[in-house]
Amino acid sequence: MTVFILVAGAFTGPYVWRDTAARLTAQGAEVHTVALTGLGGRPAAPGEAVDLETHIADVLAVIDSVAVGSGGDIVLVGHDYGIHPALGAADRRARSIARIVHLDSGLPQDGVPALAAVPDQRLREELTEGGGGGGGGGARAGELPPPARDAWSRWGSTAGLSEAALDGLTALAAPQPLGTLLQPLRLTGAVATVPVTGVLCTGNGPGIELVQLMVDLGEPAIQALADPRVTFFELPTGHWPMLSCPLELAEVLAEAAAGRGHRLKPADAAEPPPHLRPFLLDVAERPRERTGNTDLYLPEGPGPHPAVVFVHGGPVPAGVRPTPRDWPTFTGYARYVAGHGAVAATVDHRLHALTDYERAAEDVAAAVERVRADPRVDADRIALWFFSGGGPLAADWLAAPPAWLRCLAANYPILAPLPSWGVEDARFRPVRAVARAGTLPVVLVRAGREMAEIAATVDEFLAAAGRCGADVEVVDVPEGHHGFETLGPTEEARDAVRRAVEAVLARLTL
Template sequence: MATFVLVSGSHTGGWVWDEVAAPLRAAGSEVYAATLTGMGERRRAAGPDTDLETHVQDLVDLIDSIPAAESPGDLVPGDLVLVGHCYGIHPVLGAADRRTERVARIVHLDAGLPRDGDTALALAPDRTVRDRVAAGREGGDGDDWRIPPPPPDEPERWGGTDGVPEAALARLARLAAPQPLGTLTRPLRLPHADALAALPATGIFCTANGSGIALVETLVENGLPGSEALARPEVGFFELDTGHWPMLSVPDALAGVLLRAAADEGHRVTAKKSARPAHLRRFLLDVPADAPGGGRERTDRTTLYFPRAEEPRPAVVLVHGGPLPAGTRPTPRDWPVFTGYGRYLASLGAVGVTVDHRLHGPTDYARAAGDVAEAVARVRAHPSVDGERVALWFFSGGGLLLADWLAAPPPWLRCVAATYPVLAPLPGWGPVEPRFRPAAAVGSAGGLPVVLTRVGRERPEIAATVEEFLSAAGGGGPRVEVIDVPLAHHGFETADDAGPEAAERARHAVDRAVRAVLAEVTAGP
């Protein structure tokens, strides 16, 4: 039988696990529901110096107090299953790093994958907390070292409360405690990160927040940095059809999943060892490297592909998606999909521009928007560019960056394009500034043309954002040309596993989108 140590998210204590602990114990497991300093009945134990390290030490002390099993059996290498929900994964990882030999498995319950040096603040679902910290207004009532819990009538600030009964919501509001600020702002330190990374692990997705096993499979298939850890044979995954607080909404189902996780069950994601990551596969149009004829120019964040021309030419700036891990190599502007688009645009007479921006997490959109705006300004000032004829083309998660340009389109912006875009923050993304809502901004776009490429095999949560945008644009907004690719999926321009018919349709769609953008950027006076 397993021994579980349960650690909940912000503002809560061990009480939140009551309805999960009962069925776990009934199944023969031991259960220790942690209440960290400042939380639950220990709310008066916190002070201004309470921080993440305090909570890590709380768990280390708890682990040391639990007698080691004489024969851990199948629970190797240790005897404890540590479960971290939301914020709770930070102290769980910190304690596991210090007591690796006691840990049989780490369970990420609707929680992220923080690394050494990360702060919990970066993943906080409550945007208000981030705003206050950034502005230096952590308190407001003289109690500047604690963050009060969100109001019960604002479920999005709790990370989503789908499925939680009214009585449980009332209890959550009644028992929630202020969170010591230092627990969110002190970086997580993992001096034994390699040993920690080798431990068995389980991820449990709460699918009402929009993420699931399919997302992991996409990350692994695309070979993005860090995704190889998700394909280890010691890592399993489960899904629960509920919101961010499953211990309150589906406690029995959660208990069952935890028991299965402890027994080393769960869906395994496997990487195709011989396959090249999808984002590094060949661009589907055959564009020779020397096709433009005008060469290229590389700067810190941009690469410009020039046509053979004497006079300045219009430019199309290609904005990649994300969020992508910092340190991704090669960087997106050198991925075949973007170099392919850039060269193809140049072969047709425009300056194709690829850009690197710093969208590494959902909270980075403002920084990425600044990177893009700076790159556009430099491109417009280039002597080989007609600065009065520019188009911006957004891909995937970069679609939210479209909002700024829709809200106040400058006269030199002749067209915007979006390919398999994310046009609203996805469930579970946490804090994204309200300004990055293309559907809300599209009403201010006037006559700015929009070319939108929509794939038929899109993830449902992304497809819903596209439909929301099109609905908003249809109410007297800009002219939108929709290019449908029914047999295509996200990132289809470099897929090499499509049949002949799908591949031909994909090539036609890319060519049509490029020519539609060029028609707008070169039209009129």
Template sequence: MAAFILVAGAYTGGWVWGEVAGRLREAGGSVYPAELTGLGGDGPPAGAGTDLERHIRDVVELIDRVDEAEIVLVGHDYGIHPVLGAADRRPQRIARVVYVDAGMAQDGASALALVPDPTVHDALAGGASAIPAPTSREGWQRWGSTEGVGDAALERLTRLAVPQPRSTLTQPLQLTGAAAALPITGVLCVANGASIASVEALVRLGDPRLQALVDPEVTFFELATGHWPMLSAPDELADVLIAAAKGDGHRVSLPTEGELPPHLQPFLLDVPEQRRERTGRVDLHLPEADGPRPAVVFVHGGPVPAGVEPTPRDWPTFVGYAQYAASLGAVGATVDHRLHDISAYPQAAEDVAAAVELVRADPRVDPDRVALWFVSAGGLLSAEWIAERPPWLRCVAASYPILVPLPNWGLTDPRFHPVAALGAADRPPIVLIRVERERPEIAVTVAEFLAAAEETTADVEVIDLPGGEHGFEAVDRSEAALRAVERAMSSVLGHLVT
């Protein structure tokens, strides 16, 4: 078995790998937990020059001391940055690089770009020389989900954690490309918001930054736990690392030649074609009717990388929904908003607000009868409309929505927390399509929203789709799927005419 070098994330040293290292040794592996300068354990203390480069050298020096011919280099969280830097300098020694719930570090970018905790960004902007480690579960939760970490493990994590030197987070990672062809495995922690399904969905959108993930040397595993699997699921993580060293794991694939990706598959309903007009970011699908008509504005999810063609308002699902609304006598509106990455929710919210105003100003629309229908990650954009319901908003609908920001997103702005919005006094009625086979990281947000809705006695109609999956309208032609869409549209239009 190859040797394992384990590099811990922010605030932690080699000690954090204790149980995983023991399991790997029992299986016959050689294990070397890295001690990075300034991060506790047996490593040297931090000095004025402790930066990412120092941590890269720490890992390189450890590689040079290892006798085994092949090394599996494992990085958790921040640790992937020194791992990649070291692999770039010793590629001939590395058999595989394993990302454990770590972001896709980029050449020329700092680790800070992948840090979800906003308090870290604020502290560094204020000139802090080091970032104190979190002192509570809530503080650790801002860095990543603590799902599965027991109280005793959390107490030990907090007690042994040390401050993270500033320059380890702010110094850009510099790579030559020497390790670009090395085999890679990603270990995704579902409770922290990552899953194989979400990776595949992003790859199939055509994001050029992710096309390398379809290489046969790239594999994935999922763990049903939070951001610290070495504490919450050490046995499972060790098993995954052993399998990764063998080249096992799920491989992401693109559609075969001539096969459409899911988001471009035809809408599940055959709808009579209606007139369509485009103004800026907004398309209006117009019914054959006299006088101003109620309107439904459909809001897509994401992130959808900039430059993806066709854009969401031309995807069959959104065209289908808008045409369906128009065929039933309402104006269907779709909008291309700028949710190109997680940090872009404020821009997306501006685009949706502008689209709503454009729709309401059109003389063919009754400005006092409008519904908003949010899809997938667009669900977070519903919060403002629920919290401060304008008098013309008759209904909010949501299809397989994300209703709580995922833990690894670092999205703390209350404008994008629909659960918190349920405390408002004048909430609109809500129609929610829930799919049985929802991605686990999303299903938990729907459950939290519905629990809060019950506590606040919010008017929420849940339309369940047995066997349904995320984005079902493009892949499911079952009678149950047809009925779910018909029932949801009927309910939304019913709110518009009352």
């Protein structure tokens, strides 16, 4: 028999698990919901400091009671903040736990407090600096007030929640003791031996395909996710699946307990990862000049020529080699554009984390000015071409397009921060900025087999563009995936690249 121990996230308690627990019980499982101190468990005593260790002790008490009274396999499920006390307890009872399920939660590390995983960037900064903050008012008396009804989205997407569920979530929420967010998690490493399942809610953050791309980039901290003991599931909902799709969640948890799920492909030294595979077009070499973080690919003739600046996506870990400007997608596009009479520029920028968009924007702006200053470039005929996670960087140029910007292009872009990013700043939201784009032509290359979470931002952008009458040309790749240029050459994909380049260059010659 499987024994599920369910640990709820910030501001919530055992009540959120009601329908999921009932379904698991009906299927023959034993289910325990952990009542954390101050969050559905015993109230904190006057003057008691409730911290992460307090909640770890709460989880340990349930594990120990189950281990004594049952011979079943214990599956420990942590949602949101709940993964922190769950991992802390599992680290001390690793031999008792058959599997840990990260339910739309992060990957806590030793020595890092739960605050680091809070999606609300502004709140992280306020609490780090010792100030107040929170969804419903300032932190007080060592606790963070629960969000107001319209502020839950600062903690995760509310997609899929009914009005009644949102009302209930708000009515039953409790203040979160600040110590639970600020005290670092301490792990001995014993928990690393326990098999893991990640349940990704794609209405809130990345799905399996995007996580695989992160593994392919070679980031050491992410490589562990390709361990064969790690499995994944997706749920097409927001951050609270136990309220938005409780029965589906129960089915996924049962599958996870059985060791099923999707396994990521580890990096293979014998085979290049997708982003380093050959470009789908056979393009001739062009003269290339490297200055700082920018490479120029030069066409025939003295010029001045129009120029296309290619802006890679991300985040890309700082230690990744080769850097994006040497990836086949960007060298391929640059050579192809230079072969058709325009200067092409590829840029390395510092989008290494989700908090880096501002400095990445500075890098791109500086590179554009450097390109425009080159005497071989016609400074009044420039196109900017953004890719993937670089999409949010297009917002500045859409919001206030300079006269010399003749075209803005984007391939399989993210055009609004995903809910799990916790980005409140309106600056990097092309879905809003397009209303101020005026007559700036936009060429959007859309992958038909795009990840759902990214496709949603593209749909939102096109809807906004339609409302304001923006000049958007869509180049569809119906069978294309995210990063299709190096995922296997097809005539459809080749044709899409040719059409997109032709569309951009046509705008530069008007």
